[in-house]
Amino acid sequence: MNNIGFLAILRRDLLLAVRYRGDLANPLIFFFIVIALIPLGLTPDSKELSEIAPGMLWITALLASLLSLDGLFKDDFADGTLEQIIILPQPLYFMVLAKTIVHWVVTGLPLSLLAPVLGLMLSLPETGYLPLMLSLLIGTAILSLIGSVGAALTLPLNKEGILLSLIVIPFYMPVLIFGSNMVVLAVDGLSIASPLAIMGALLALSLLISPYVTSCALRLSIYG
Amino acid sequence: MMFQFENFSDFIYMAGHGQYVWTAYSVSLIIMAFIFVMPLFRKKNIIQKIIKKNH
Amino acid sequence: MASPRWFYQISGRWLPWLSLLTFVSIIIGVIWGLGFAPQDAKQGNSFRIIYIHVPASFLALVGYYIMAISGAIAIIWKIKLADVVMKSAAPIGASLTFIALLTGAVWGKPTWGTYWIWDARITSMLILFFLYLGVIVLQKAYSAQGLSNKAAALLALVGTINIPIIYKSVDWWYTLHQPATIKFTEAPSMHPDMFQPLLIMIIGFYLFYVTALIVSMRAEIIFRERNTSWVKELALNLKDKRPI
Numbered sequence: 001m002n003n004i005g006f007l008a009i010l011r012r013d014l015l016l017a018v019r020y021r022g023d024l025a026n027p028l029i030f031f032f033i034v035i036a037l038i039p040l041g042l043t044p045d046s047k048e049l050s051e052i053a054p055g056m057l058w059i060t061a062l063l064a065s066l067l068s069l070d071g072l073f074k075d076d077f078a079d080g081t082l083e084q085i086i087i088l089p090q091p092l093y094f095m096v097l098a099k100t101i102v103h104w105v106v107t108g109l110p111l112s113l114l115a116p117v118l119g120l121m122l123s124l125p126e127t128g129y130l131p132l133m134l135s136l137l138i139g140t141a142i143l144s145l146i147g148s149v150g151a152a153l154t155l156p157l158n159k160e161g162i163l164l165s166l167i168v169i170p171f172y173m174p175v176l177i178f179g180s181n182m183v184v185l186a187v188d189g190l191s192i193a194s195p196l197a198i199m200g201a202l203l204a205l206s207l208l209i210s211p212y213v214t215s216c217a218l219r220l221s222i223y224g
Numbered sequence: 225m226m227f228q229f230e231n232f233s234d235f236i237y238m239a240g241h242g243q244y245v246w247t248a249y250s251v252s253l254i255i256m257a258f259i260f261v262m263p264l265f266r267k268k269n270i271i272q273k274i275i276k277k278n279h
Numbered sequence: 280m281a282s283p284r285w286f287y288q289i290s291g292r293w294l295p296w297l298s299l300l301t302f303v304s305i306i307i308g309v310i311w312g313l314g315f316a317p318q319d320a321k322q323g324n325s326f327r328i329i330y331i332h333v334p335a336s337f338l339a340l341v342g343y344y345i346m347a348i349s350g351a352i353a354i355i356w357k358i359k360l361a362d363v364v365m366k367s368a369a370p371i372g373a374s375l376t377f378i379a380l381l382t383g384a385v386w387g388k389p390t391w392g393t394y395w396i397w398d399a400r401i402t403s404m405l406i407l408f409f410l411y412l413g414v415i416v417l418q419k420a421y422s423a424q425g426l427s428n429k430a431a432a433l434l435a436l437v438g439t440i441n442i443p444i445i446y447k448s449v450d451w452w453y454t455l456h457q458p459a460t461i462k463f464t465e466a467p468s469m470h471p472d473m474f475q476p477l478l479i480m481i482i483g484f485y486l487f488y489v490t491a492l493i494v495s496m497r498a499e500i501i502f503r504e505r506n507t508s509w510v511k512e513l514a515l516n517l518k519d520k521r522p523i
Binding site: 228229235241244249255266271278 | 309313314315316317318323324325327328331332335367370371374377378381382385386388389472487490491494495497498499501502505510511513514515517
C-alpha cells in the first residue's frame with residue numbers, strides 16, 4: 001500500500017490540532033457541563049442517578065462528538081486545501097480515513113478517558129468504568145466515521161450546524177443502543193461479550209464503508 | 225359477505241371504537257389527497273408563470 | 280427514451296387511467312374494510328385501522344428503497360429521470376410513514392390504552408421517519424442554493440445500509456427492556472374475510488404510490504425544464520385550455 005498521502009494528512013492534521021489546542025478542550029467542556037445539568041434537572045439522589053448514568057453518559061458523549069463534527073472539513077474547504085487533497089494522485093479513501101482518525105483522536109479518545117470521572121460524579125457503580133471506557137473508545141470511533149459522511153454531505157451549505165445533526169443522529173442510534181447496553185450489562189454483572197462483538201462488527205463495517213462514501217460526498221461537494 | 229352493522233348510527237359508533245377508526249381513516253385519506261393534489265397546483269403555477277413570461 | 284420529456288408525454292396518457300384505478304381500489308378497500316370485514320374477536324372494531332396502517336407501513340419501507348435505488352441510478356449513470364424520481368419519492372414516503380405512525384398511535388389507544396409506547400416496530404418506524412426527514416431537509420437545503428440533488432441521493436443510499444442495522448438493533452434493545460404488561464398477540468394467519476380487503480388496500484396503496492409519484496414527477500419535470508422550448512410550447516398550448 002502506498003500510504004504517503006495517509007501519513008502526510010495524519011501528520012498535518014495532528015499538528016494543526018496541537019497548534020490550536022484551545023479547540024481541543026471544547027467537546028470535553030461540553031461533556032462536563034451537560035453531565036452537571038443532569039442532577040440539577042432530575043435528582044441529586046445517587047441511587048436514581050446510578051440507574052440512568054450509563055445512558056446519560058452515552059447520550060452526552062454522542063452529542064459532544066456530534067457537535068465537534070462541524071469543523072471536520074470546513075476550514076480545508078474554505079481555503080481550498082480540500083480541493084488540492086482531492087486532486088492528489090493518492091487514494092482519497094486513506095486521506096479521508098486519516099482525517100477521521102485525527103478527529104477521533106482529538107474528540108472521541110479524550111471523551112472516553114474522561115468518562116469514568118463523570119461516571120463517578122453520576123454514581124455509576126465501579127464495575128461500569130472499564131466497560132464504559134471501552135464502549136466509548138469503540139463507539140466514538142464509529143461515530144466519527146459515520147459523522148464524516150454527514151460533514152461531507154453538508155459541506156457546501158452555509159448553515160450546516162443543526163442540519164448536520166438532523167442527518168446524522170438517526171445513523172447514531174444503533175451505536176447508542178449497543179454502547180449504553182454494554183455498560184448496563186456490566187453494571188448488572190452480566191457478560192458484555194455480545195454487545196462488544198456487535199460494536200466491533202459495526203466498527204469494521206463503518207471503517208470499510210464510511211471513508212469511501214465520504215470521498216464520494218466530498219467529490220460531489222466540490223465538483224457538483 | 226354482509227354489512228356488519230345494524231344501522232347507520234351503529235356504523236358510525238362502532239361499539240365505542242368509532243372515534244378512533246374514523247379519525248385514522250379520515251386523517252390518512254386527507255393526507256393522501258393532499259399528496260396527490262399539491263403537485264397539480266405546483267405544476268399549474270409553474271405553467272402560468274411561463275405563460276406570463278412569454279407575453 | 281427515458282428523457283424527462285418522453286416521460287412527461289407518455290405518463291400523460293397513463294395518468295387518467297391510473298388515477299381512476301387507484302381511486303376505485305382504495306374506495307372499494309375502504310368500504311369493505313370499514314363496513315363488511317368482520318370485526319376482530321379481541322380488538323373489536325378498532326381492528327379496522329389495520330387496512331390503512333399495514334399498507335402505509337409497507338409502502339413507507341418500500342418507498343425508501345425506491346428512493347435510494349433511483350438515487351443510486353442518478354448518481355452512477357447520471358440519468359436525469361432517476362433524479363426526478365428520487366426528489367419526488369422523498370415527501371411521498373415521509374407522508375406514508377407519518378400515516379403509519381399516526382394510525383398506529385390512534386389504534387394503540389383502544390388496544391393498549393395509550394397513544395404511544397416505545398415498541399420495537401413503532402420505534403423503527405419513527406427512525407425511518409427521521410431518515411426521510413434528513414433526506415428531505417438536505418434536498419431543500421441544496422435546492423435553495425441551486426445545487427444538485429446528488430448529496431440527498433447519497434444520503435438515502437447510505438440509509439439503505441443502515442435500515443437493517445437499525446431494525447436489528449431496535450429489536451435487540453426492545454427484547455432487553457420489554458415491559459411485561461404489554462403483549463403483542465399477532466395472529467399467525469388472518470381469516471380470508473379479513474385478509475381479502477387488506478390485499479385490496481395494499482394494491483390500492485401501491486397504485487396510489489405510483490400515481491402520486493408520477494403526478495409529483497410531472498410537476499418537477501416542468502419545473503426543471505421550464506426554460507426549454509417544449510415546455511414553453513406546452514404552456515402556450517395549454518393557455519386556452521385547462522392547464523392540468
